[in-house]
Amino acid sequence: MAEGRLFxxxxxxxxxxxxxxxxxxxxxxxxxxxxxxxxxxxxxxxAADNNFSKEKVCADDGxxxxxxxxxxxxxxxxxxxxxxxxxxxxRRTSYNDxxxxxxxxxxxxxxxxxxxxxxxxxxxxxxxxxxxxxNYNGLKMHLATLMQIRNAKTEKDHEMINAAVKEKNHAVAxxxxxxxxSSKEIIQMGLDKSDVGDSATTGxxxxxxxxxxxxxxxxxxxxxxxxxxxxxxxxxxTVSSLIRKAxxxxxxxxxxxxxxxxxxxxxxxxxxxxxxxxxxxxxxxxMGSSCPVRKQVQRCAEDRSILxxxxxxxxxxxxxxxxxxxxxxxxxxxxxxxxGPMPSADHALMNSSSILSRNSALNFATLSTxxxxxxxxxxxxxxxxxxxxxxRETRGVISPxxxxxxxxxxxxxxxxxxxxxxxxSQGMQAAPNRMxxxxxxxxxxxxxxxxxxxxxxxxAAIASIIDNTITRNSTDNNA
DNA sequence: CGAGTTTGACCCGCGC
DNA sequence: GCGCGGGTCAAACTCG
Ligand SMILES: [Zn+2]
Numbered sequence: 001m002a003e004g005r006l007f008x009x010x011x012x013x014x015x016x017x018x019x020x021x022x023x024x025x026x027x028x029x030x031x032x033x034x035x036x037x038x039x040x041x042x043x044x045x046x047a048a049d050n051n052f053s054k055e056k057v058c059a060d061d062g063x064x065x066x067x068x069x070x071x072x073x074x075x076x077x078x079x080x081x082x083x084x085x086x087x088x089x090x091r092r093t094s095y096n097d098x099x100x101x102x103x104x105x106x107x108x109x110x111x112x113x114x115x116x117x118x119x120x121x122x123x124x125x126x127x128x129x130x131x132x133x134x135n136y137n138g139l140k141m142h143l144a145t146l147m148q149i150r151n152a153k154t155e156k157d158h159e160m161i162n163a164a165v166k167e168k169n170h171a172v173a174x175x176x177x178x179x180x181x182s183s184k185e186i187i188q189m190g191l192d193k194s195d196v197g198d199s200a201t202t203g204x205x206x207x208x209x210x211x212x213x214x215x216x217x218x219x220x221x222x223x224x225x226x227x228x229x230x231x232x233x234x235x236x237x238t239v240s241s242l243i244r245k246a247x248x249x250x251x252x253x254x255x256x257x258x259x260x261x262x263x264x265x266x267x268x269x270x271x272x273x274x275x276x277x278x279x280x281x282x283x284x285x286x287m288g289s290s291c292p293v294r295k296q297v298q299r300c301a302e303d304r305s306i307l308x309x310x311x312x313x314x315x316x317x318x319x320x321x322x323x324x325x326x327x328x329x330x331x332x333x334x335x336x337x338x339x340g341p342m343p344s345a346d347h348a349l350m351n352s353s354s355i356l357s358r359n360s361a362l363n364f365a366t367l368s369t370x371x372x373x374x375x376x377x378x379x380x381x382x383x384x385x386x387x388x389x390x391x392r393e394t395r396g397v398i399s400p401x402x403x404x405x406x407x408x409x410x411x412x413x414x415x416x417x418x419x420x421x422x423x424x425s426q427g428m429q430a431a432p433n434r435m436x437x438x439x440x441x442x443x444x445x446x447x448x449x450x451x452x453x454x455x456x457x458x459x460a461a462i463a464s465i466i467d468n469t470i471t472r473n474s475t476d477n478n479a
Numbered sequence: 480c481g482a483g484t485t486t487g488a489c490c491c492g493c494g495c
Numbered sequence: 496g497c498g499c500g501g502g503t504c505a506a507a508c509t510c511g
Pocket of ligand 1: 263285286287288291292293314315316317
């Protein structure tokens with residue numbers, strides 16, 4: 001239901017979802033809804049009119065004639081009574097008024113019927129436009145991906161970025177365990193939360209992940225082994241036991257109460273998060289029979305224009321075209337974010353966030369694995385605010401000098417199929433040189449994610465990939 | 480009547 | 496152990 005409300009006429013016309021789409025219920029009559037049968041409603045309307053015309057008027061073609069007939073009968077009756085010409089004139093005038101009123105009623109009926117037909121047509125066009133919009137987004141994504149692939153695979157750049165990755169990993173390894181929280185996260189903490197001790201000030205992804213990443217005590221409770229010298233296998237066991245589901249959180253500016261991501265969601269709960277005046281809504285994916293994907297939607301406490309959407313789990317069903325096409329890019333982002341530090345068993349998940357934060361170009365995505373819910377946070381609000389600088393930077397990175405890598409190459413297809421097929425045999429491959437692609441991937445993704453509707457699908461896809469990846473790594477390590 | 484939403488109750492983990 | 500808060504459940508309700 002909520003999803004259906006997103007695709008309202010206003011939304012499609014403006015190109016962006018609009019808050020309180022329920023207004024359409026007032027704008028459009030219930031009969032114009034595509035869910036119901038608009039023709040039935042229209043038929044009922046005419047049926048009522050026919051009843052009306054049976055008593056006073058006649059059906060469509062004979063309205064005027066029947067009225068004239070009745071008029072004559074009345075006149076004859078009245079004239080037999082010896083009325084004056086004045087009265088007769090008044091009667092004629094009143095009859096003319098009646099005729100005029102009947103004509104007006106009839107015209108009104110026609111106008112209303114036409115209006116309803118227009119509503120039906122409007123609804124149909126809206127659906128078409130929606131479909132076209134989805135297709136457009138998908139094609140745009142695909143085109144971007146193909147262009148990146150063309151520009152990719154330069155051995156020189158691979159080596160260069162490879163070295164950069166090693167350097168970053170080395171630097172991360174030298175960091176104290178309690179500094180795993182990325183600078184980006186720290187910045188976000190400072191910007192988004194005025195009260196560090198208070199949870200859920202800016203959304204659940206921060207209250208659970210960032211807060212726990214910042215606060216050592218909570219981290220120690222959640223992951224007591226990560227900061228120690230425990231082996232990676234033991235870490236993985238701990239992770240597998242603690243991790244319930246990976247999450248992707250998207251911060252995007254939107255006035256809509258929920259971002260359309262092509263999936264169908266059913267709301268199963270809503271709570272007032274502590275420290276936030278805005279409620280947090282819980283949704284469950286209803287596209288699949290038993291799809292485990294859930295998402296939380298909450299508005300940022302500091303900036304109500306920012307909508308925070310957190311996805312969790314992987315879909316067990318094919319996605320609509322709008323979401324499918326976006327998986328290409330999301331796969332790349334997820335691959336880069338997730339699989340980078342995994343092969344190095346020394347520091348496990350924790351260091352990934354630091355690695356990501358060190359990439360200057362990757363300024364919109366952060367990975368927080370310090371909680372039971374490894375979470376990628378995509379902050380897309382900056383791209384909308386400083387579009388000029390961002391676009392400039394984006395164009396620069398995506399230029400032919402930049403690479404778009406194997407992430408969009410070989411891994412892409414693996415993860416794409418894995419995402420679509422879900423729990424497929426091809427998990428996320430531990431490509432050794434993923435961080436090299438950080439700039440290009442992030443820039444391309446950021447450019448594409450300028451579309452608010454994309455962000456949700458992006459997050460859903462990444463969440464799905466994260467889940468698969470972590471599960472696979474855990475099982476592999478346990479084996 | 481089925482699907483979705485609302486909302487209070489309940490469960491569970493965590494901190495004190 | 497107790498209280499708090501996040502997350503989920505499920506009955507009641509709404510809507511098409
Ligand atoms: Zn699903």
